[in-house]
Structures are given as C-alpha cells and as structure tokens.
Amino acid sequence: MCSPGMHLSALFYSRSTLFMVFAVAVLLARADSFVHVDFHRHGNDWSYGGEHGPTHWHAVFPTCGGENQSPIHIETHKVFVNHKLTAFEMEGYDQIQNLNMSLKNNGHTVQVDLLGVQPRLRGGGLSRDYQAAQFHFHWGATDDRGSEHALDNKHYPMEMHIVHHSSHYSGLSDAMDKAEGLKVLGFFFEIGEENEQFEKIISHFKEIAHKDDHVEIEAIPLRSLLPSDLSTYYRYQGSLTTPPCYESVIWTVFQETIQISKRQLDIFRHEVKQNLPTEPDIDLTDDFRPIQPLNSRNIYTSNINGRIQQEPVSRPQNSAKVLTVSISYMISLLMFALIRLCNEWGYEPGIGPSTWHTDYPQCGGSSQSPISVDTAAAVLDSNLTTFTFNGYNNINNVRMSMKNNGHTVQIDLTGKLMTISGGGVKDTYRTKQFHFHWGSEDRRGSEHDINDKHFPMEMHVVHYNSKYNTFDEAVNQTNGLHVLAFLFEVGEVNHHFDEIIHHFYQIAHKADHVDLTTFPLAELFPEDLKVYYRYHGSLTTPPCSESVIWTIFKETIKISEDQLMKFRHNVHRNYANETDRDISNDFRPTQPLNHRFVYASDPSAIYKPISASRVNKPLSIFVLGISVLIFFNCRF
Template sequence: MHFGNMKLVILLVSLAVVARAEWSYSGASGPDFWALEYPACSKARQSPVQIMHEEAIADDDLNSFRFHGYDDIQTLDNLTVWNDGYTVTVRVHGDLAIEGGGLEGMYALQHFHFHWGSTDRFGSEHFLDGEAYPLEMHLVHKTVRHRKIAAALEDPKGLAVLGVFAKIGRPHPYFQAIIDNLRLLDIGDYANVRPFPMSELLPGNRETYYRYNGSLTTPPCSESVVWTVFREPIEISEEQIEQVRMLSKISNVTDNYRPIQSLNGRRIFVRNQPATSVYGAKESINNPSGDAALPLASLFLILAPLVAAVLKFNYTCMDGRWFLTCSKGLAVLGVFAKIGRPHPYFQAIIDNLRLLDIGDYANVRPFPMSELLPGNRETYYRYNGSLTTPPCSESVVWTVFREPIEISEEQIEQVRMLSKISNVTDNYRPIQSLNGRRIFVRNQPATSVYGAKESINNPSGDAALPLASLFLILAPLVAAVLKY
C-alpha cells in the first residue's frame, strides 16, 4: 500500500473536508438542497432515473461496444483506490477506451466509483423495473474530442458512463482486490491496486443495455452524460458488500445514492431487447426456421464435466441424419474451465451426479445458457475437425474460446466422483495431428488473458497453433444426436 507524502495527504484531506461541507446525501446539505449551490441539479435532464423495461424503445442504431485495452493489463499503468469522503473512487492510469455502442467516437476511461446502501434493498442509483440493487458501479469515460474534463462537462455528449448493477451472489475476486484495504483508508487516503483486466468488472452479457441522455448524479450535476446501463448485473458476496459498508465507520459514507429524477419527457432506449427477464423468468427460444418456439421445459442432465459443448445443426446439411457426413454439419463451441471461484450454474448441473448410475438422468431447473459461456466471446480459435469420440465424423466446425470460465476445486472433485460409479475418468482423446490444417483466430489479443505474454499466430495461417489441452466431452451429446 502507498499513502502519499504528508503534505499530499493533508491537502487531500482538506479538500475532502471542504467538499463535504458543501453537499452530502442527507440533511440540510442533502439532494433536496443541492441546487442552491449547484443550479444544474434542478435542470430537466438529471440522473439517475427509473428504467422500465417494457417502456424502453428498441433502437437498431445501438450496436455492440468495442472495448479497447479492457482485456489487457499491459495497457494499465496503475489503479489507485481513493476514499474521497463520498464514495470509493478508482483512478485508472492507462490507455483504456470504448467506442461503438451508439456513441459518437471514442471515449477514454477516467475512473470508476461505486454507490451502495446500508441494506441490500437499496443502493443502486438507477432502478430497473421498480427494483434497486445493493450496489451500482459507474465507469466514467471522457470523449477524446476534449483534452480537459472541464470542456467535456460543458458538452451534452462529453461523458459516457457505463452503469453496472451488482447483486448478492458468489464472491468476486477482482472486486475483492479493490476493497481489501478500505478499512485502512481515511478520507483523502489512497492505495495502489495491482492491475487486472477491467473486463472482469463488466457483466458477461454486454449486448443488452439501456441508453438515455442525463447528468452526473452528484454535484455539479452537469448534463453532459450519455448513459449506458447494462441489464445484467455482476455478482458480489454479502461479505464483500459488508466490507464496503464498513466505510461508514471511517468517513460516514453510507446510502450514497441520489433519489430517482424525473424523465421530463426523455425516452429510454434498449439494445437487444429480450422478450422477458434475464433472471430466470420462463422464456421461449425460437428455432432457426422460426416456425415454432421451443420451451425450456426441462434440461436433461448430460455429463459434460470440464467443457460446455454446444451442438448447433447446419440446416443446409439436414437431410435425414446426414449432417454427420456433411463437412460443416456441426458447429461445436469449446469452453475451457479453470479452477477458481464456484460456478452456481455448473453446480446446478452436477448436484445429482453421485446419484446417477450409467443410463440414469435427472432434470435440472432451467437457467440462461449464456451463463455457461465466458464473458469474452469475441476472441476465439477456428478450425475444421471431427467429433472427439467415435464415430469421429469429420463434420465439425470447431470454435474454441480463449477465455475460460471458472469452477471450484470442490466442483471438479464432484465430477471426478463419477469414477466410483461408472469408471468415468480421464475421458479426453489425445491430441491429433493438424496434417496441414490451419487454425484461425478472431480478435487476436496482444497478450494472454491470464497476464503472461504469449504469441498467437495470425489469421493468415503462416504457422500452426498446437491443440493443447482441449478437454472436450462429447460422448453423451453425440449419442443423443445419433438417435436423431
């Protein structure tokens, strides 16, 4: 930890004390009185707002974001956590930026901070369908059109802020890295945090988001923000939110969220509008022909321990059962799993393994299949190959994602317990020769997603990547296909 020199600490503390005398979140200097000192706080395009999904307008002009440097710690010089007396602010020293997402040009990441409540019922500044989350993170980006933040604050599109909700669930290791030293930070104190990929703080689904024009949610309330609020939350644990709340004992920071502001005729837009909630409400999934909907009635427990392998049929090859003889009849997504934090949806699959003898099955309560995919689905490898089990049909277009999901040591041990029931263990096929085939890569990263520098062959296929450690279990799925 690094706490600046004495003069700097005194200066920061003095500035924080002066600032706290001007406004707060309660009493005579609370939100109802901010406009007395900051007139913009009473204008018509203020934030935060209530977001009602059914009232949001689908906008085809809202496209995918492009995140520059978010997956690469080499672009980060340093992260500095600061207790400014109002929130936890993390200054980002490095070259990170976003574009796309319906924004006009590129916006550079300046910092991110948090808003939270004293209970789990409140804390987020934005509400979604009448509900608040315990915490909300704001990633503040400044347009590269302006060199100084003062100029950006005068521009209606000077800032682009990404709002990310947090719900209570499994612990978040990178959030933990930020909050580890909070109990030591008095007002004005700061600490350095070891850089990590900023993409780890974003939700897995970055395609569904809400958009509106608004303001800063704290004084001076400048109406200079293009707001993006992601629909899908990240997860943090109850213990982690309690660590954040401990700041109330140091600097009286608690319930640091501004009340909902009126839309005053503004419209909220949505990208990639889902039919229903992404949090478990019953949904239907359209089949590729669009003729009918397939309900998520029941998922049959299929034993695929280390990798989520998804089969998709190529309908141009569908002629009876002959997709297995078509060179591109199957598309398989390969997802690695590394040991880390527990995965709740993987747990739902393996909970009953110890009860399943050969041929047995169990129903699993449906969940969003996207939860089994990695957060970064933009970087992947592609080659033409085969099934990894008999009949070894060379009918597969392989996609192997670079980023793994995480499962815990306890969860992989649960899978290994199958060896006591049906002698299923080490069920991976040895590496096969490329025999002149080429492997292609999309969105080639400069370095490894794990932090160690690596080289990756370019899409021209001048060199070959070894098919190292691809533990794919396809036998159950193929058996189901062969009965088609």
C-alpha cells in the same frame, strides 16, 4: 454517479482554502472587523443527508435542478428498441500493460482512478471514442437499496459507474460540462458467490478507511470486473448524479448484473468511513441520489430482450371465453361503423388516405397534394422573388399553443399577426399555425419528395389570405391559403426545437394542449430561403380543398435522431384512457401532378439527379478497355 474527476476535489479544495486563507489574512489585518469565517462549506460542500443532501443541491448547484437529471427509473415495458445501439468495442479493457490504478476514499465513495494508458470505448451507437478515467460505487446500508438507477421498481444493493470522457477533450475536467462530453457505463450488483476479481480491490479497503486515504493497487483488467453478457443495455441522456450535476452524460445501464457476496458487500458498508481519521467514525453508506423525473426524455434498449412486457392481470378462465371474443369483435365492428358515420379520417387501415375521397370528394380532385418534385422538369420563374417575413422574429404579444389533435403536433399562433408577402405572390398572407408530418423510420415521413427521395419529417407553416377575415373563410377560395414546407434531415441536435419537444409529455394524448414560451418562428427555418419550388395544390388532409399555393424550400432543416424519436414515440393518436398508439407515418402518399407545373425560383434548383448507372458508366468503359489491352498483350 460521482462527479467525474473526484480527484479534482482536492484542487477545488486547495483553491478554496487559499482564497479563505487570503481572506482571513486581510480581515486579521483589520483586527476590529474580524468576527467569524465558516470553513464548513469549503468548496461548496455537499453530502447525501441533512441540510447539504440531494434535496438542497440545486440551491448551490443550479444545474442539479435541471430537466435532464440522473439517475432515473427504467420501466422496461416503456423503452424503445433502437437497433443502432450495437455492441461495444472495448479497446484495452482486457489489458493491464502501462495501466496504473489508484484506489481512494474521497468521503463520498470508493473510487479507482485509471492512470497511464486508459482503456477506450467505441461503438454502441456512439459517434465518437471515449476514454475510461475512473470507476466508483454507490451502495446502501441494506440489500433493498443502494443502486442509483432502478429497473422496473427494483433497486439493487450496489451500482458501479465506469466514467469515460470524449477523446475530443484532454480529460474529465475539460469534458464534464460539454454536450455528450461524458459516457458512463452503469452496472447493477446482486448478492451471490464470492467475486474473486473484486476481492483484489476490497482487500485494500483497510488502507483507505478514512476520507482522503489512497493507495496504489495492482492493475486489474477492467473487463474482468464486468458481466459476461454486455449485449442488452439501456441508453438515455442525463447528468452527473452528484454536484455539479452537469447534463453532459450519455448513460448506458446494463441489464445483466454483477455477482458479489454478502461478506464483500458488508465490507463496503463498514470498512470505509466518510470522515477524516481525526473525527468520529461514520460508515460511508447510502451514497446514492434519489430517482429524478424522466420528463420528456426517452429510454432506448439495444435489443428486444431489454423490453420486458408487463405481466397481464390474471383472470379466471371459463367457458364464456369464446363468447367474450365474439362480443369484442362485434364491438370493434360497431366502433368502426361509428367512425365512418362520423366522417372520421386518419392514416390507419380502414380510414386511411385511400378512403378519404368517399367522405371528402375533393380528396379525389385533379390538383391534389402532396406531389413528387422532379427537379429536372421544374420551370425557372424569375417572378419567384424573395419573401418578406413580417413579425417572424417577434415574441411580444404572440401566443403559441401546442396541441395533439390525434393526427399531428400542431402549434397555433394567436395575438400579434405574422405575415408573409412577396415570393411571386401578390397578396399578403397571415400565419395561422404550423405542424409536422413524420415517419417511423428515417427513409420516410415527409409528404413531398424530391426526385423520389422522401425525408424523415416535413413541417408546414400554414397561412391564409389577408383578404379574408378568417382561415375558415379562406380555405375554400382560390389562392386562399399559402403553405411553406420545410424538409428535415438527420444531423446534430437542433436546440431551436427544444421548446416544442420538451413539452411533448404534456400533449402525450389526443386533445391534450399546452401553452409554450413564445420564441421567434424564424429560428426554426434554414438559412437559405431564396431557393424554393412552387406549385398549386391542396390541403394534404381532409377536406383536401384545392386552394393552396405551395412553397417547398430546397435547403433542409437538420434535427438529431434522438429528437426525431421523441416525435415518433412521445405523442399518441389516442385519448388518455385508451391504449397508447404512437402518432407516426402521418403522411399522405404523393398525388398525380396531372396538368400542373412545378416552378423554381433559382437555376440551382433545376438539376437532373445523378444515378448510380451514370456514375459507373465511365468506370465500366475504362475497365473494359483495360481488359481488352490485357487480353491482346497476353495473346500476342
């Protein structure tokens, strides 16, 4: 899409021009020093071809080389259905009262600015309202190209972008460099019948034949330009598709296309020029940016109709079909037997937590983890003092290596040691690794729960007792391990996890690994580390050794829904040459507390959860009392 506020280009141009005039005046004052001033690239000019084309934009506009650029290729069989992407509420889209439309040729596209009372957009999974400021077009010289986005390897002859800014900001220029400051609706065009509504715009193209031409046109209801079905769309986080390429755009690309005739499309291709009236005419066409890498981003769709499965490879049918199925079934049984023979474990049926004790007897022990923390039954322990974290803010000589082990995402820590001490534990413990457990939905995922409430994710930072030389030596010793557990809740984007999440595409499959740029581990933690729960338990995965001191912090870590979705869908439990199966629901169910106690470091951690019945009881008594009074007043 074009930079919102292309109408701002005149402002940038005028500022640059004033600066250049001032510079020339100064240089002319020193007649012997003036040689040449290049006016060609005023305002950091850019184009769609040549030395100022898309492949060179990043040299002048560094953000154009970012990781979250637009447009992208939407492969519908890889998108994820997100039921939070509900229908849009389009306020003012069907009205023209107090709305003015200004049509212009800015040398890059045809743009219609919306002035006066701007239409508003809400819903559609958005957390705020957005105001429509302008719409513009991208088209190609031939019918097989022109759109910026592609859908299943198909480019369309034209694409329209309706650009909105968050109502938190005064306009496009204020919002364009803010996170989620812009919202753009993208629509593909296909050649079909004449489009009467667009003819009301196209009929004015002779009046904007050259760059900087503009004309006021009769306002048109914005909804009349759109397809009838807006229920199926695609959503991703991206950027402006023209310089300065700010990564501030929530993109919505609709599946249903807009029909336009061949004649109308040819008017776009040949009636408007990219040059000024005094220059040789050059058709304004092929004004689209090439597809950009998706990198670690996900694409979501509003409903199952947006997820189109790839056509299976056709194979000849024959009488051996039943035999083939039988052989496949036998192979599956054989593979299952081999898995069990190799003592493989997982979270899936057949090798899940309920079977672990068969191959790993300690998993059936009496001091197993995780547990459910009953805050009302927790015992206050004044010995549970604050922790001393040594090296947790250090990045020098520390290596972070992230891997997909088929069960979780794990970051191994090597190099200069990080240690913890205090917290009611007499020994010092060395940091070994940290990993995550998450669910396929927000109501589950954590291993521990608080008062029967599960959280969408839990992080474990694993330490081993410094009395032992290695983790393997400590794992079977009493108090050999100490694990810090952090629960997650859905909130704002947590950029401290960016370095981890942005590399998920490099560990998409089992056994994949990648080195991270080291960051301070303490940055991942919540602020309050003084209030926590303590109990003695086990590893939550085989071999389930009962050697773990557990510390569960009360304050949660906040992470966005989009970041959680990347955990759920960007890493898989299978090898690269196998069918993809998401790592999700990688948590063990809670285990009996049995003879153990849970201790708390602070009185604020000991409380009785408020139930709905307790809240409603006084209200029920009040309503009953009012009812009795009304009854007696009516009777007497």
